[in-house]
Amino acid sequence: MKKLNKLTKVLLLAISFFSIFALVGCGQQKDSAxxxxxxxxxxxxxxxxxxxxxxxxxxxxxxxxxxxxxxxxxxxxxxxxxxxxxxxxxxxxxxxxxxxxxxxxxxxxxxxxxPLRVYSKSLKNISELKDGSKVAIPSDSTNEDRGLRVLQQAGLIKLKDKSSLLTTKDVTDNPKKLKITPLDAAQTAHSLTDVAIAVVNNDVAQDAKLEPSSAIYKEKITKESxxxxxxxxxxxxxxxxxxxxxxxxxxxxxxxxxxxxxxxxxxxxxxxxxxx
Known part of the structure; x- marks a missing residue:
């Protein structure tokens, strides 16, 4: 009878040990998830x-x-x-x-x-842009290229026909003699007090509280986009x-x-x- 009691105690201890181990294991699994x-x-x-x-x-x-x-x-x-x-x-x-x-x-x-958009504080239509006007575009290489292509889409300039990233040096025709200045993308919206138009990334425009409907030109989305x-x-x-x-x-x-x-x-x- 004493042997049976000892055996029972051993079994109970073993069950308790494995129960605790299982609970700890479940807790670790939950934490790892x-x-x-x-x-x-x-x-x-x-x-x-x-x-x-x-x-x-x-x-x-x-x-x-x-x-x-x-x-x-x-x-x-x-x-x-x-x-x-x-x-x-x-x-x-x-x-x-x-x-x-x-x-x-x-x-x-x-x-x-x-789509990139062109904004202005002084113009209602992009056709109103005067000769010699100041234009701001984003300065990082990708958005400078994209901004220039938007200006070309709008009929303001012509660019070299090449697939690599374009810079202001690749403008081949600028009939209005626009003064195009690349700026840090985050500054393009703020530059509108100093320039006639600015090409502005959408998230930058959103942060600057520029209404999309107030843009005077919007980039066209095509398969090339x-x-x-x-x-x-x-x-x-x-x-x-x-x-x-x-x-x-x-x-x-x-x-x-x-x-x-x-x-x-x-x-x-x-x-x-x-x-x-």
Whole structure:
């Protein structure tokens, strides 16, 4: 009988031990399921991403938004490991940045496409632009090229016919003798007190409270516009990260498409299903 009691005690101790181990294991599994992802964005995009934070929380993913006010820092922060992903650039910008910085940043999903617009404080129509007027365009190589192409679309200048990125040196015809000045993209909207017109990126215009309907010219979106689709990006070594892919999936929904339309007053279009 005493032997039986001893055996019972041993069994009870063993069961208690394994129960505690199992509970600890479950706790560790639960903790390991909670992932934190740091995403770098530009300006007013936070209003698009905030609803996604709540959605991902239910999946055990904590999305931390880090805001930037320039186009130069987010990729550096990504490569240094300060960020896990970012969402501020288009394919053209990413490829150019990789080339200039020997980077290995890649896209893991499309977000939206936003036409550049031309704004003015003094003109109601782009045809009113006078000879010798001052014109501001973004200065980073990708947007300088794009801004110049917008001016060409509008019939103001002619450019060299080449596929590589264009600069102001590639203007071949400037009948109005426009004084085209590249500025940091974030400053283009603020320059409107000093220039006749400015080519402004959509997120910059949004932050500066410029109404899309007040633009005097809008970039035409064609099949050639695909390189200007904005993306979620990460480093090449993380391109297959399952958690990052869940972030992209949570973004690419009809609810997000509606939010993009709402936040940007209909001026920006969800790109993952866009028909070019």
């Amino acid at each position: 909670n992932k934190t992802v740091k995403i770098g964005i530009y300006g007013s995009d936070d209003r698009v991403w905030k609803p996604i934070v709540s959605k991902l929380k239910k999946q055990g993913i904590t999305l931390k938004i880090v805001e930037f006010n320039d186009y130069n820092t987010p990729n550096k922060a990504l490569e240094s490991g300060e960020l896990d992903i970012n969402a501020f650039q288009n394919y053209h910008f990413m490829n150019d940045w990789n080339k200039a910085n020997k980077g290995d940043i890649v896209s893991i999903g499309d977000t939206y496409i936003a 695909k390189p200007y689709v904005n993306i979620v990006a990460t480093t090449k070594k993380n391109k297959d990260n399952k958690t990052y892919k869940k972030v992209v999936k949570a973004y690419q929904t009809e609810a997000t498409a509606k939010k993009i339309k709402e936040v940007y007053n209909g001026s920006t279009y969800a790109a993952w299903n866009y028909k070019f």
